[in-house]
Amino acid sequence: MKAAVWYKAKDLRVEEAEEPSVRGAHDVKIKVKWCGICGSDLHEYLAGPIFIPEGSPHPISGQQAPIIMGHEFAGEVTETGEKVTKVKAGDRVAIEPILAPNENGRYIDEKYNLTELLGFHGLSGGGGGFSEYTVVGEHMVHVIPEELSYEQGALVEPAAVGLHAVRQSSIKAGDTAAVFGAGPIGLMVIDALKAAGASKIYAVEVSESRRRKAEDLGAVVIDASSEDAVKVIHDEIGGVDAAFEVTG
Ligand SMILES: [Zn+2]
Numbered sequence: 001m002k003a004a005v006w007y008k009a010k011d012l013r014v015e016e017a018e019e020p021s022v023r024g025a026h027d028v029k030i031k032v033k034w035c036g037i038c039g040s041d042l043h044e045y046l047a048g049p050i051f052i053p054e055g056s057p058h059p060i061s062g063q064q065a066p067i068i069m070g071h072e073f074a075g076e077v078t079e080t081g082e083k084v085t086k087v088k089a090g091d092r093v094a095i096e097p098i099l100a101p102n103e104n105g106r107y108i109d110e111k112y113n114l115t116e117l118l119g120f121h122g123l124s125g126g127g128g129g130f131s132e133y134t135v136v137g138e139h140m141v142h143v144i145p146e147e148l149s150y151e152q153g154a155l156v157e158p159a160a161v162g163l164h165a166v167r168q169s170s171i172k173a174g175d176t177a178a179v180f181g182a183g184p185i186g187l188m189v190i191d192a193l194k195a196a197g198a199s200k201i202y203a204v205e206v207s208e209s210r211r212r213k214a215e216d217l218g219a220v221v222i223d224a225s226s227e228d229a230v231k232v233i234h235d236e237i238g239g240v241d242a243a244f245e246v247t248g
Helices: 039-048 155-168 182-195 208-216 230-237
Strands: 001-007 011-016 027-035 072-082 092-097 133-137 141-143 176-180 201-206 220-222 242-245
Touching: 027 092, 072 155, 092 155, 155 182, 176 182, 176 230, 182 201, 182 208, 201 208, 201 230, 208 220, 220 230
Parallel strands: 176 201, 176 242, 201 220
Antiparallel strands: 001 011, 027 072, 027 133, 072 092, 092 141
8 A cells, every 4th residue: 555654854755555454353444535734744744753753662553763644534444353343344434543551442541642651643653644544443433424524534633622722721602712823723723612602702813824714714813913912802802711822
């Protein structure tokens, strides 16, 4: 199969790789349909390694560079290990790429995203979404509803980041918010704020195309390169209930 493999900064090769197979009882093999390019993928390409293990293997994947990249993806289940109960061949799934201690098809820790062993499928070895097929644990797949396309499914992981940020905040229906940075994650925060019932959302962003996207989503945009965002917000409504730093 074809895969995009990170060797070192500015050296990403699309090459033949061995098609992975189901080995563990809780393994799930995926035919990748869509995979996003994350900001961290760009950082790894331009100035890596950052997350990518080099010199010693990642404790969970057991691998180090060169590694297959791609961690924001969705695909179709083609094969499952004998103990998998969550999905079956033909299911459409989004991938939760977190590598954390797991057993019997489940993450072990409650806050598994905060483990010291944290890694990512597609950054820390063990395969990735920039390939035709990949194999992940049963704990890393989530069935997506029919009305969600595979393309949208590839956005579930970054969307979860925005949703989590809003859930971590004290925002409640009717509150106001400011989002500093309207890149993909900032835009997801804006969408999650709308779903949470925010009454007014400011988006502070220097890029014109991103401001336009934020405006399309219903935010009031402020160009931080020509306006004092804090002053504008204070003058208009005296401040916001919650502010989100999403610049990087
Ligand atoms: Zn990402």
